[in-house]
Amino acid sequence: MNCKAARNLFSAYLDNSIDSSRKVDLEKHLADCEQCDRAYSRFRYAISMLERLPDVNPPAGFRASVMARVEVERRKVPARVRWWSIDWQKVFTIRVPARALAVGLAVLIAFVISLQVLPPLRTGIAGLFLAQKPSEAPISTLDQESARAPMPWTPENRNGQGLILTLDVVQSGVYCLKLHTKSLKPVAFDIDISGTKYSGFVVADKPSAIKVPAPRSGSVRVVHVAWSIGEWGRYQTVFLPSKLRSRAVVKTFSIEKATVADVLRRICREYGVAIIAWGNLGKPVAYAQVYQATPDDALYECLNRVGFKAYGVAASIYAVEPVR
Amino acid sequence: MLENSVGARAGSFGDYEQLGEDVLIERCKAGDTAAFDEIVRRFEKRVFNYALRVTGNYNDACDVAQEAFIRAFHSIQTFRGDAKFATWIYRIVTNVYLDERKKLKSHPTTSLDDTIELDENSVTRQIEDSTPSPDEIVQTKERMRILQRAINALPDYQRIIITLYHVEHRSYEEIAEILKLPIGTVKSRLNRARLAIAEMLESEPELFG
Ligand SMILES: [Zn+2]
Numbered sequence: 001m002n003c004k005a006a007r008n009l010f011s012a013y014l015d016n017s018i019d020s021s022r023k024v025d026l027e028k029h030l031a032d033c034e035q036c037d038r039a040y041s042r043f044r045y046a047i048s049m050l051e052r053l054p055d056v057n058p059p060a061g062f063r064a065s066v067m068a069r070v071e072v073e074r075r076k077v078p079a080r081v082r083w084w085s086i087d088w089q090k091v092f093t094i095r096v097p098a099r100a101l102a103v104g105l106a107v108l109i110a111f112v113i114s115l116q117v118l119p120p121l122r123t124g125i126a127g128l129f130l131a132q133k134p135s136e137a138p139i140s141t142l143d144q145e146s147a148r149a150p151m152p153w154t155p156e157n158r159n160g161q162g163l164i165l166t167l168d169v170v171q172s173g174v175y176c177l178k179l180h181t182k183s184l185k186p187v188a189f190d191i192d193i194s195g196t197k198y199s200g201f202v203v204a205d206k207p208s209a210i211k212v213p214a215p216r217s218g219s220v221r222v223v224h225v226a227w228s229i230g231e232w233g234r235y236q237t238v239f240l241p242s243k244l245r246s247r248a249v250v251k252t253f254s255i256e257k258a259t260v261a262d263v264l265r266r267i268c269r270e271y272g273v274a275i276i277a278w279g280n281l282g283k284p285v286a287y288a289q290v291y292q293a294t295p296d297d298a299l300y301e302c303l304n305r306v307g308f309k310a311y312g313v314a315a316s317i318y319a320v321e322p323v324r
Numbered sequence: 325m326l327e328n329s330v331g332a333r334a335g336s337f338g339d340y341e342q343l344g345e346d347v348l349i350e351r352c353k354a355g356d357t358a359a360f361d362e363i364v365r366r367f368e369k370r371v372f373n374y375a376l377r378v379t380g381n382y383n384d385a386c387d388v389a390q391e392a393f394i395r396a397f398h399s400i401q402t403f404r405g406d407a408k409f410a411t412w413i414y415r416i417v418t419n420v421y422l423d424e425r426k427k428l429k430s431h432p433t434t435s436l437d438d439t440i441e442l443d444e445n446s447v448t449r450q451i452e453d454s455t456p457s458p459d460e461i462v463q464t465k466e467r468m469r470i471l472q473r474a475i476n477a478l479p480d481y482q483r484i485i486i487t488l489y490h491v492e493h494r495s496y497e498e499i500a501e502i503l504k505l506p507i508g509t510v511k512s513r514l515n516r517a518r519l520a521i522a523e524m525l526e527s528e529p530e531l532f533g
Binding site: 007008010012043053054055056057062065071073074259261280 | 490
């Protein structure tokens with residue numbers, strides 16, 4: 001055994017996870033090679049020092065300051081959300097300075113993949129990473145029968161200064177989420193569609209559109225949209241059914257120990273309606289009974305007592321927001 | 325170590341201390357901030373110490389630890405019971421550190437040894453004799469300072485792994501889960517980090533002879 005091989009076994013030897021034949025070899029080497037023997041004692045000593053690093057108390061008031069921030073965050077809707085799921089394989093194999101590159105690559109790869117899977121996209125990513133001018137989105141194939149929501153997003157949207165979300169339905173089970181603004185300042189957005197993340201900017205003359213495949217039958221696709229303009233921003237959640245049902249139906253069901261998000265998901269699935277919501281959707285809904293109700297009634301029944309209101313913005317598309 | 329938040333709890337949240345982790349998390353998900361407060365109480369020390377060893381800097385550790393809890397608060401809905409909360413929060417702290425490290429390194433920092441006054445008890449614990457002499461206390465402090473400097477000199481991933489293993493006492497399996505790396509990779513990187521530390525300490529023979 002040479003010195004290099006011996007040193008590579010130090011960890012396993014110290015942890016006693018070395019197999020016995022190699023252990024014999026290593027011990028023989030340590031007995032013969034004074035340098036490695038000394039290196040091993042230093043190794044062991046260094047590890048023992050590590051193990052004895054003292055714990056340090058967080059500063060006094062640390063928890064209080066965390067909770068103070070939590071309170072602030074709870075009141076305002078989170079501004080720009082940074083997606084922080086990282087591809088660790090890349091972070092660690094490309095080595096440190098390349099991490100930024102690695103993330104950029106991952107996004108580009110996602111972009112390329114989505115280009116292949118979903119026909120022509122104009123995501124903000126194009127603008128960000130490829131400096132590509134957005135071309136006309138292929139929304140001409142709209143099914144005129146289906147819902148089309150010109151979403152004037154709530155009075156709070158400051159006359160279109162924020163991100164205006166518009167939901168279109170493209171034939172063959174594809175939704176098109178259009179993002180635009182009347183603001184001249186860029187509105188930054190992050191979108192998470194079932195784990196695939198997009199981010200970018202829109203300004204008044206440069207809208208974006210993202211195609212979202214409808215979920216499989218009987219399930220609901222949840223799309224998270226976070227956006228910010230200066231200090232102001234909002235977190236919106238879009239619930240998309242496998243199929244939008246344009247004719248009203250009545251349903252009977254009950255919901256227990258749920259959250260607002262659970263309720264919206266359920267109503268989206270039961271009625272085949274799309275819902276665009278914001279506010280604290282984690283708010284608990286202890287119990288709600290929906291009896292032979294239309295979607296409007298069901299939304300009212302479930303949301304009214306927890307401080308949310310819903311209104312229809314187009315056939316089969318609802319907006320949900322906290323009551324101010 | 326468990327109960328040193330002197331007077332911070334007036335007893336009004338007493339019930340929460342009795343609750344299991346899963347119940348607390350359910351309550352957090354339902355928007356109960358008192359439950360989140362209890363989570364912070366239980367994990368602040370581990371989160372802070374991990375952040376401290378990884379950033380090597382008291383101020384940065386405060387920032388990273390705080391940011392990690394805020395992210396945890398925001399994404400608590402995505403936490404599933406299939407991993408331990410500790411694993412999840414270590415992952416968040418690691419991500420916060422990796423996201424913020426550029427910023428952290430660019431603002432003027434005070435190094436760990438300037439800002440951390442080791443209290444006499446923790447120094448005493450480092451020394452096996454019952455009554456350490458002033459010289460020994462000084463020497464132990466010096467060793468700790470050099471050791472932290474060596475940790476700081478490691479590449480990020482080695483520092484993260486060595487801290488998780490030797491300071492936070494996480495198992496290989498848990499580290500693999502925190503970092504989403506294969507166990508074999510965790511082991512080989514830990515070995516490299518240990519060798520690097522040992523090598524760096526060789527240059528301080530008077531302290532680590
Ligand atoms: Zn040798």
